[in-house]
Amino acid sequence: MFNFNGELLEDNTSFLNENNRGVQLGDAVFEELRVLNGDIIFLEDHYLRLMSSMRILRMEIPMNFTMEFMEKEILKCITENDLKEAKQIKFNVFRNSQNDFSISDNTISYFITSKTLKNPFFILNEDSYEVELFKDFYKNSSMLSNLDSNNKVLNVVGAIYAQENDYQDCLLLNERKQVIEALNGNLFVVKGSQIKTAPVTDGCTNSILRKKLVDIINKLNDFEFLEDSISPFELQKADELFIVNNIDGIVSVTKYRKKKFVNAIAKNLIGKLNAAARMSLTKSV
Structure with missing residues (x-):
């Protein structure tokens, strides 16, 4: 079952026509969330981000x-x-x-889909995970790039490139050839006691999990956190690379070109991320 404008419909029911702007023009935004035992993890953050995305696209937000x-x-x-x-x-x-x-009409419609997750909370993916730079196309460093919109053609083409070359993921560059994120989430780079991620002004997706992880890292006394541009040359000098997204949790990169990576910091952070998720559920009760 899925929800279309408040009405529950059976899966595979036709509900969009050929003029739908989300299909024809990519004029749509979305938010991905996790629900556990009927409670929505980080609900307030996801709500505020969706409202912000709609305002940026100048959509008319209903009063209700x-x-x-x-x-x-x-x-x-x-x-x-x-x-x-x-x-x-x-x-x-x-x-x-x-x-x-x-x-002619600035009002909105919505639909909500769901599927079952294997793991209730965020996990650390420790499987073999090799990445490479995707240099065929660049992502612009603009506010629109921070949104989760229906225009994901860059990610689709990048995923095909990764599949053709036996990579598990690719890293995206902006027009200044700075590394901004992975196809599958936000990228964090660890070197010594420094943890770094690209700023949203470089064009990365401003995801809720990125925000939560930044908050967590900023509270760690043993690490220095930097929100700064990432050069491709930094990747092979790093001790650790990991990717964060709302579905998988944290994914440790195991290899980039000839460099292999450890995952000690990612292991430390996954527990803290789950603690923050549990805290958000406690607050919502």
């Missing part, structure tokens, strides 16, 4: 689109039988105008 409304509409997708399972939720919002560049 509160955090409580978002929570209620998400939980409609979860039946009593599903409450014990961890769920991945995707909350999509698109503009209602027809598929041209003249905006």
